[in-house]
Amino acid sequence: MTDVSLMGAAPSAGSAATLRAVVHLYPSSDGEVVALRGVDLDIRAGSSVALLGPSGAGKSTVLALLAGRFVASAGQVLVGGEDVGRMGAARLARLRALDVALVVQGAGRNLLPYATVGDNVWFAQRGAAARRGPPALDPEQLLHIFDATDLADQVCGALSPGVQQLAAVIAGVAPLPGLLLLDEPTSRLEPSARDRVLSAVSTITARFGTTVVLVTHDPVVAESAARAVTIRDGRIGAEGLGGSEYAVVAPDGSLQLPADALGVLPPGSLVRVARCEDHIELRKQ
Amino acid sequence: MxxxxxxxxxxxxxxxxxxxxxxxxxxxxxxxxxxxxxxTVTTSGQGGRALWKELERLGAAPPGGRKGWFGPPSIEGAAGVRLTDAQGNPFATQLIARSGLCAHLSFATGHCPRGVGEAAISARSARILDVGLGSRLRTTTTPGFNAPRLSVVGIYRLPTVTSAGYWNDPADFSFGAGTPNLGAVDATMVSPPTVWLAAFLGDVPSLSMTWQARPSGLRNGPLGALRQALVAYRTRASRYGLTVSTGLFGLLGGVRSAGTSAATVxxxxxxxxxxxxxxxxxxxxxxxxxxxxxxxxxxxxxxxxxxxxxxxxxxxxxxxxxxxxxxxxxxxxxxxxxxxxxxxxxxxxxxxxxxxxxxxxxxxxxxxxxxxxxxxxxxxxxRAADRKSRSRAARAAAESLAVALAATGLVALAATGSLSGGGRDPLALAAPGLLAVGAGVLGLRLADAMLRLALRATAGSSNLGPFLAVRAIVRTQPSPLRRTLALTAAVTLAGFGVEAWAVTAANRSRVALVDNGAALVADVSAPAGSSLATLVDRADPQGRTAMAVEEIRSLSGDTLAVQADRLAAVAAWPARLSSRPVSTLARYLDPPSPSPISFTGSALSADVSLSRGSPPLLLTATVYNNTAQEEEVTPFATLRAGTRRVTASLSGFCTTTCRLVNLSPTVAGGNGAVPPHVTLALLHLSTLDPGRPTTLAIHAGVRNAWAAEPPGVIVAHGAGGIRFVIPGGDLTAQGTQLTPVDAPSPIPAVATTTALTLGAVTPGSTEFTATGLDGNPIDVAGNVSATRLPELGSNAVLVGLGNAELAQTGPSVAVSQVWLRGRSAAAVLQRLERLGVKVNSELPASTALSQLDHEAVSVVYALVLGAGTGAALLAITVTVFMFFAGRRRRRAGLHALLVGGVPSASLRRAVMVETGIVLLVALALGAVTAWAASGLALASLPELTGGSGGVPLHHHVVAAPLLAVLAALAGAFAVLTALAAPLILGRGSRKVRRGES
Incomplete structure (x- = not known):
C-alpha cells in the first residue's frame, strides 16, 4: 500500500457526529412506528464506530439521520457541529458532496453497474469536484491506495459481490468525506471478501482520518471498529470499548441489561437497587 | 428510440x-x-401615342414593385375600323397592336407588321377581301373620315384562342359575325404607330395594359400588402385618366376564405x-x-x-x-x-x-x-419523506384536470352546435383528442380497479403467469397502465384520422358523381330517324351500363328525360337524394300505359258513329311524325248522324312512323243548332299502307285508354269501341280533344324542392309545368321530390324519356347524352358508335372529383389521415420503447423470481399477459373512443368549399376503414406482445435457466 502523504494528498479531517435525545417515527398505515426512542451518541472525529443490533433496532435509521435523508422527529443530529435537521436542500447537497458519504446496503445500489470501477470512482468525485475543484486523489491513485488498481477497468456489474462491495466502499470514500457511513458493508460476503472490505475500512480511518460509522450484525466486523454500540428497541443498549462491553445508562436513567444478565433477572423481575460507594447493586426480590 | x-x-x-x-x-x-x-390587373384608357408612352412608363414599375406578384405587362391598342374590298363592300375589323404580338403569330406568307401603315390579316380574311401580299386596304374609322390605305405585309394563320393564352379573346377573330350589311373579318394586326393614327380619324383607340398575376409571386404576398400596392398603382394610373380593374381580390379572397377552414382543420x-x-x-x-x-x-x-x-x-x-x-x-x-x-x-x-x-x-x-x-x-x-404522497396527489390532480377539461370541451363544443351537426366547425376535430384523454384517464382507473380485483382472483390460482402479470401491473411504480393513456390517444387518433379521411373522400366522390350525373357522361348525336333509347337498348341489352338521356336547360328550369328502367343502375343517385328510393322510381316514372297508336301509310280511316240529332261534325286527326319530329293536323270527311267510315289523307306525311295524338270534333260550318249532348263513338281505325288497309288497335274495352278535354266529356270504354258523350257547347266553343292515353298526364316527375316551390300552381300542389324536349311546356306531377338532380341544378325535374317523347309536338331542342357506369362503359360506347351514334365529347366524374380533391379543405384531410398514421406509428414506437426502457429493472426482478424457483415458462407467460393487458386495454379504449369521436364529430367538419349543392352527405361511421386500422394495430400489438418476453427476459434468463439445470 502506498502512503497517501507521499503522494501529496492531504488526508481529510474526520467529522465528529452527535445524536442528542433523538426520537424518530416512521409513518405507517397503522399509525406511527417508533424507530428511535431518545438516542444519545457522540462519535469523535476520526474514530470508527460499529452499530450493532438486531434487525429493526434502528441502526440504519441512525445512518439515514446522519446522512440527512430523514429529519429526526425530535432531538438533534449534528455533523461537524452543524445541525443536519435544520439544513436546507442546497446545504444538504453540499454536506453530501463534501462531508458525509453514505454507502447503502447492497453494493449494486452504490455503483453504476455498466461502468468500470474507475469510472464509478470518478463519478463519485463529481459532486465534490463541482464545489471544491479537482479531487486531491484521482481514481487511479485512490485505487492504488486500496491495492485495487487491477479493478480500474473492470465493469462493476461483472464483478463478484465481494469485489463490488469493495468498489462501493472505495467509491464512498472517493470524495474524501469527513464522515463515511457504511450500512452492512460485509453482509453476505465470504470471509475473505469481508476481510478485504474491512481492511479497506481500516485504511480509510488510518490514512484519511475519516470518521467511519458502520452498521453490522457481524460481531467480527464490530470488533474491527474501535468502538461498538449496540442498539436495541430504538435505544443505545450497550457499548463495547477497549475489548470490554458496557451497558449504557440512558438520559432517563434506564439501563438495558446484557442478554446474559436476563437469565438472572428475567423481564418482570423486581429488583432492589442498592447504591454502594463506587457501584450499584441490583438485588432480586 | x-x-x-x-x-x-x-x-x-x-x-x-x-x-x-x-x-x-x-x-x-x-x-x-x-x-x-x-x-389580371388591367389598366385601360383611350388615347394615342402619348397614352401608349404613359402606359409603357407605368409598365416599368409593376404594382408591388419587385415583389414578383406579376409577370411582365402586355400593352394593347385596339381601334375598330372598316375595310372595303375591291368591290367596295365594307367589312368591320379591329386594328390590333400588342406587345409581343410578332412572337405569338405565325405567318402563312409575309412578315409581322412593324412600320406605320403595315398590316397583317388572316388567311380567311384575305380570301373574302380578295387581297394578298402587297395589296392595299382602304380603311375608314367612322363614316365621313377616311384613313390612309394599309399595306398588307403578312397573312397570318389563325392562332389558338384559350382563356389562359396570349390570345384569349374570341372576339378578336370574329370572322363571319356582324350584320348582312357589315360583315366582320378577323383582327388586322398592325404596329402601335398605326393604331395611334386612328386617334386622329375619329375613333379613339382603346389602350390597355394587362398584368398577369403569377401564382408563385402571390404566394409570397399577403393580401393586405397587395391591396395597398394596387391602390397606389390605381392612384398613379388615374393621373393619366386610366382606369384599373381586377378580379384579383375576389379570387384571392375566395382562396383565403377556403384556406381559413383548411388552416383550422x-x-x-x-x-x-x-x-x-x-x-x-x-x-x-x-x-x-x-x-x-x-x-x-x-x-x-x-x-x-x-x-x-x-x-x-x-x-x-x-x-x-x-x-x-x-x-x-x-x-x-x-x-x-x-x-x-x-x-x-x-x-x-x-x-x-x-x-x-x-x-x-x-x-x-x-x-x-x-x-x-x-x-x-x-x-x-x-428530504425523501412526503415525496410519494405529493407525487400521488399531483397525479390525481392532473388526471382530474384532464377529465374536467375533456368534459368541459365536449360540453362547449356540443353547446355551440359543432357536435350537433348544426354547424361546420373545424374545432370538432378536437373531439377525438378530448375524448381520448378523458376516456383514457377513466379507462385507466377502471382497468386499475379491475386488475386489483383480478389480483385477488389469480392469487389462489395454480397458474402463476397471469398472477405475476396482474401483480406487475398493479404493484409496479409507475404502473405500466400509465402507458395506456398515450396509447389510447394514439389509437383514437389513428382510427379517427382514417375515418375522417374515408368519410370525406366518399362524400367528395358522391358529390362529384352527382355533379357529373354518372361515372361517364357522353354528349352524343343519334343518327337521323333513330331513337337513341332504342340504340342504347341494343348496345346494352342488360341495362346495367348505359342510359339514354335527353337534357333541356332553360331559365325557367331544367328537364332531364331518362330511361327510367336504367336509372337506378346507371345514374349517380345516393341514398336520401329523393323522397323515394331510386329502385322504386322506374315504376313511378314509367307506369303501365296502353301503347301509342302508331302507324305508317297514306291515309287514316275511321269507323265512327254519331248520335241522332247531331249536327254535321268536322273531325280532324292530329298526328306526330317521330322521325321528322313534326305534327300535322288532317281532316276527315264531315261526319253526319249514323255510322260511317271517314278517311283523312296523310299526304305523304307518315311514310315513317307516325303517332295519333288526338281526334278533334267540331261543328261543321260554324254555329248551328246543337243538342245538349252529342254521342260520338270510335269503332274502328285503320291506315292504308300503301293501298292495303291495316287495322290499328284503339284499345277498345281497355279502361282509361282514352281521355277527353274538356273535363265535361264522358268517355266509355266499350268492347265495340270508345264512346264519347260530348256536351254540345264544347263542340262549338273551344273544341274537344279525344286523346289516346299512351302516356300518363300529367307526366310523373321527380322534382327538386326548388322546382316544386317555384312551379307549383297552388301551395302544396305537386302539379306544374316543366320544359318538354321540344322546348314547349309539359304538365308534370312532382310527387317525388329530390334535394337536387344528377348533373342538373336545384331547379329541375326528371321524367321518363318515353313519356317526354310522347309529349313532344315539335322538333327536339334537347341535348342527347348517354350516361354510363362500370367497367363495360367503354365497350358499350364503342358499340353505340358502331350503331351510328356520334360521340361528341366525354366527361368522366373523375374530372369533377379531381377539382374537389384539390380544394384546400379537401387536401387537408390527407393531413388528418397523416396525423392518424403518425399517431399509429407513435403507438407502435412507444410500445417497443417500453420493452427496452426499464427492462434492466424488470429483468432483475424477473431473475430474482427465477432464482426463487418460478418456472421460466411462467415468467414468459407473465410478461406476455402483462404486455397484452396493457395493449388490449389501450386498443379497446381507443377503438371505442375513435368510434364515438367519429360519430360525434364527423358531421360537424367542414368538407367542401362550395357546399354539397344538395347532395346528401353521409357522416355515419363506416366500419371498414376503422376496423382495418384497428386490425393493423392489433396485429402489430400481437407481434409486439409475442416479442415482449424475449426482449425483456433476454439472454439472462437463459443463463439462469442453465444455472438451474
Whole structure:
C-alpha cells in the first residue's frame, strides 16, 4: 500500500457526529412506528464506530439521520457541529458532496453497474469536484491506495459481490468525506471478501482520518471498529470499548441489561437497587 | 428510440404549417389557373401615342414593385375600323397592336407588321377581301373620315384562342359575325404607330395594359400588402385618366376564405398529433428517467449540484430533443413532399419560418415535458419523506384536470352546435383528442380497479403467469397502465384520422358523381330517324351500363328525360337524394300505359258513329311524325248522324312512323243548332299502307285508354269501341280533344324542392309545368321530390324519356347524352358508335372529383389521415420503447423470481399477459373512443368549399376503414406482445435457466 502523504494528498479531517435525545417515527398505515426512542451518541472525529443490533433496532435509521435523508422527529443530529435537521436542500447537497458519504446496503445500489470501477470512482468525485475543484486523489491513485488498481477497468456489474462491495466502499470514500457511513458493508460476503472490505475500512480511518460509522450484525466486523454500540428497541443498549462491553445508562436513567444478565433477572423481575460507594447493586426480590 | 419519438413529434408540429402552405399554394395555383382573366390587373384608357408612352412608363414599375406578384405587362391598342374590298363592300375589323404580338403569330406568307401603315390579316380574311401580299386596304374609322390605305405585309394563320393564352379573346377573330350589311373579318394586326393614327380619324383607340398575376409571386404576398400596392398603382394610373380593374381580390379572397377552414382543420390535426407526440414523449422520458433512477439517486447521495443532477437525469433526453429538431423538420418536409401528388402541379414544398417555429415550440414543449417527467429526480435532493404522497396527489390532480377539461370541451363544443351537426366547425376535430384523454384517464382507473380485483382472483390460482402479470401491473411504480393513456390517444387518433379521411373522400366522390350525373357522361348525336333509347337498348341489352338521356336547360328550369328502367343502375343517385328510393322510381316514372297508336301509310280511316240529332261534325286527326319530329293536323270527311267510315289523307306525311295524338270534333260550318249532348263513338281505325288497309288497335274495352278535354266529356270504354258523350257547347266553343292515353298526364316527375316551390300552381300542389324536349311546356306531377338532380341544378325535374317523347309536338331542342357506369362503359360506347351514334365529347366524374380533391379543405384531410398514421406509428414506437426502457429493472426482478424457483415458462407467460393487458386495454379504449369521436364529430367538419349543392352527405361511421386500422394495430400489438418476453427476459434468463439445470 502506498502512503497517501507521499503522494501529496492531504488526508481529510474526520467529522465528529452527535445524536442528542433523538426520537424518530416512521409513518405507517397503522399509525406511527417508533424507530428511535431518545438516542444519545457522540462519535469523535476520526474514530470508527460499529452499530450493532438486531434487525429493526434502528441502526440504519441512525445512518439515514446522519446522512440527512430523514429529519429526526425530535432531538438533534449534528455533523461537524452543524445541525443536519435544520439544513436546507442546497446545504444538504453540499454536506453530501463534501462531508458525509453514505454507502447503502447492497453494493449494486452504490455503483453504476455498466461502468468500470474507475469510472464509478470518478463519478463519485463529481459532486465534490463541482464545489471544491479537482479531487486531491484521482481514481487511479485512490485505487492504488486500496491495492485495487487491477479493478480500474473492470465493469462493476461483472464483478463478484465481494469485489463490488469493495468498489462501493472505495467509491464512498472517493470524495474524501469527513464522515463515511457504511450500512452492512460485509453482509453476505465470504470471509475473505469481508476481510478485504474491512481492511479497506481500516485504511480509510488510518490514512484519511475519516470518521467511519458502520452498521453490522457481524460481531467480527464490530470488533474491527474501535468502538461498538449496540442498539436495541430504538435505544443505545450497550457499548463495547477497549475489548470490554458496557451497558449504557440512558438520559432517563434506564439501563438495558446484557442478554446474559436476563437469565438472572428475567423481564418482570423486581429488583432492589442498592447504591454502594463506587457501584450499584441490583438485588432480586 | 427516444430520438425517433421526438422526431415524430417535431415532424407532427412542423408538418401542419408546411402542408398548409403547400395546400394554400395549391388552391391559389388552381384558382389562378382556372380564372386567368380574374387574376389580371388591367389598366385601360383611350388615347394615342402619348397614352401608349404613359402606359409603357407605368409598365416599368409593376404594382408591388419587385415583389414578383406579376409577370411582365402586355400593352394593347385596339381601334375598330372598316375595310372595303375591291368591290367596295365594307367589312368591320379591329386594328390590333400588342406587345409581343410578332412572337405569338405565325405567318402563312409575309412578315409581322412593324412600320406605320403595315398590316397583317388572316388567311380567311384575305380570301373574302380578295387581297394578298402587297395589296392595299382602304380603311375608314367612322363614316365621313377616311384613313390612309394599309399595306398588307403578312397573312397570318389563325392562332389558338384559350382563356389562359396570349390570345384569349374570341372576339378578336370574329370572322363571319356582324350584320348582312357589315360583315366582320378577323383582327388586322398592325404596329402601335398605326393604331395611334386612328386617334386622329375619329375613333379613339382603346389602350390597355394587362398584368398577369403569377401564382408563385402571390404566394409570397399577403393580401393586405397587395391591396395597398394596387391602390397606389390605381392612384398613379388615374393621373393619366386610366382606369384599373381586377378580379384579383375576389379570387384571392375566395382562396383565403377556403384556406381559413383548411388552416383550422390542419391546425387542429397538427395540434392533436403534437399532443399525442408530447404525451408519448412524456411517457418515454418518464420511463427513461425511471430507468435511470439508480444513477440519479446515486448522484443525489453524492451531493451533485442541480445542473449535474439535471444532466444525469435528462441530459441525453435534451440531446435527443435537440437532434430531433433537424430530423423532424426534414421528416415533415419529406412527408409533405411525398404527398405532393395531392396538390396542383407546380406547387412547391418549402420549409418556412412558421414550420421552424412550430418545430422549435415542440422541442421546447418536449423539454418542458421532460423536466416535468423527471422533476422528482433532478431537482436538488431534499428530504425523501412526503415525496410519494405529493407525487400521488399531483397525479390525481392532473388526471382530474384532464377529465374536467375533456368534459368541459365536449360540453362547449356540443353547446355551440359543432357536435350537433348544426354547424361546420373545424374545432370538432378536437373531439377525438378530448375524448381520448378523458376516456383514457377513466379507462385507466377502471382497468386499475379491475386488475386489483383480478389480483385477488389469480392469487389462489395454480397458474402463476397471469398472477405475476396482474401483480406487475398493479404493484409496479409507475404502473405500466400509465402507458395506456398515450396509447389510447394514439389509437383514437389513428382510427379517427382514417375515418375522417374515408368519410370525406366518399362524400367528395358522391358529390362529384352527382355533379357529373354518372361515372361517364357522353354528349352524343343519334343518327337521323333513330331513337337513341332504342340504340342504347341494343348496345346494352342488360341495362346495367348505359342510359339514354335527353337534357333541356332553360331559365325557367331544367328537364332531364331518362330511361327510367336504367336509372337506378346507371345514374349517380345516393341514398336520401329523393323522397323515394331510386329502385322504386322506374315504376313511378314509367307506369303501365296502353301503347301509342302508331302507324305508317297514306291515309287514316275511321269507323265512327254519331248520335241522332247531331249536327254535321268536322273531325280532324292530329298526328306526330317521330322521325321528322313534326305534327300535322288532317281532316276527315264531315261526319253526319249514323255510322260511317271517314278517311283523312296523310299526304305523304307518315311514310315513317307516325303517332295519333288526338281526334278533334267540331261543328261543321260554324254555329248551328246543337243538342245538349252529342254521342260520338270510335269503332274502328285503320291506315292504308300503301293501298292495303291495316287495322290499328284503339284499345277498345281497355279502361282509361282514352281521355277527353274538356273535363265535361264522358268517355266509355266499350268492347265495340270508345264512346264519347260530348256536351254540345264544347263542340262549338273551344273544341274537344279525344286523346289516346299512351302516356300518363300529367307526366310523373321527380322534382327538386326548388322546382316544386317555384312551379307549383297552388301551395302544396305537386302539379306544374316543366320544359318538354321540344322546348314547349309539359304538365308534370312532382310527387317525388329530390334535394337536387344528377348533373342538373336545384331547379329541375326528371321524367321518363318515353313519356317526354310522347309529349313532344315539335322538333327536339334537347341535348342527347348517354350516361354510363362500370367497367363495360367503354365497350358499350364503342358499340353505340358502331350503331351510328356520334360521340361528341366525354366527361368522366373523375374530372369533377379531381377539382374537389384539390380544394384546400379537401387536401387537408390527407393531413388528418397523416396525423392518424403518425399517431399509429407513435403507438407502435412507444410500445417497443417500453420493452427496452426499464427492462434492466424488470429483468432483475424477473431473475430474482427465477432464482426463487418460478418456472421460466411462467415468467414468459407473465410478461406476455402483462404486455397484452396493457395493449388490449389501450386498443379497446381507443377503438371505442375513435368510434364515438367519429360519430360525434364527423358531421360537424367542414368538407367542401362550395357546399354539397344538395347532395346528401353521409357522416355515419363506416366500419371498414376503422376496423382495418384497428386490425393493423392489433396485429402489430400481437407481434409486439409475442416479442415482449424475449426482449425483456433476454439472454439472462437463459443463463439462469442453465444455472438451474
Amino acid at each position: 427516444m430520438l425517433a419519438v421526438a422526431a415524430v413529434a417535431v415532424a407532427g408540429g412542423a408538418v401542419g404549417p408546411v402542408f398548409l402552405r403547400s395546400a394554400g399554394d395549391s388552391s391559389l395555383v388552381a384558382a389562378v389557373g382556372a380564372a386567368p382573366v380574374a387574376s 390542419a391546425d387542429v390535426a397538427s395540434f392533436e398529433l403534437v399532443g399525442v407526440g408530447l404525451l408519448v414523449l412524456y411517457l418515454v422520458v418518464t420511463t427513461a428517467a425511471a430507468d435511470r433512477r439508480d444513477e440519479t439517486e446515486l448522484a443525489a447521495r453524492r451531493g451533485f449540484a442541480r445542473r449535474q443532477a439535471l444532466i444525469v437525469a435528462v441530459g441525453d433526453v435534451g440531446v435527443m430533443l435537440a437532434l430531433s429538431l433537424p430530423l423532424g423538420l426534414a421528416a415533415a418536409w419529406a412527408v409533405v413532399q411525398a404527398a405532393s401528388g395531392l396538390f396542383s402541379n407546380g406547387t412547391p414544398v418549402t420549409l418556412d419560418w412558421g414550420a421552424v417555429a412550430a418545430a422549435v415550440a415542440v422541442v421546447a414543449a418536449g423539454l418542458l415535458a421532460a423536466a416535468v417527467a423527471t422533476w422528482d429526480l433532478w431537482r436538488t435532493p431534499g
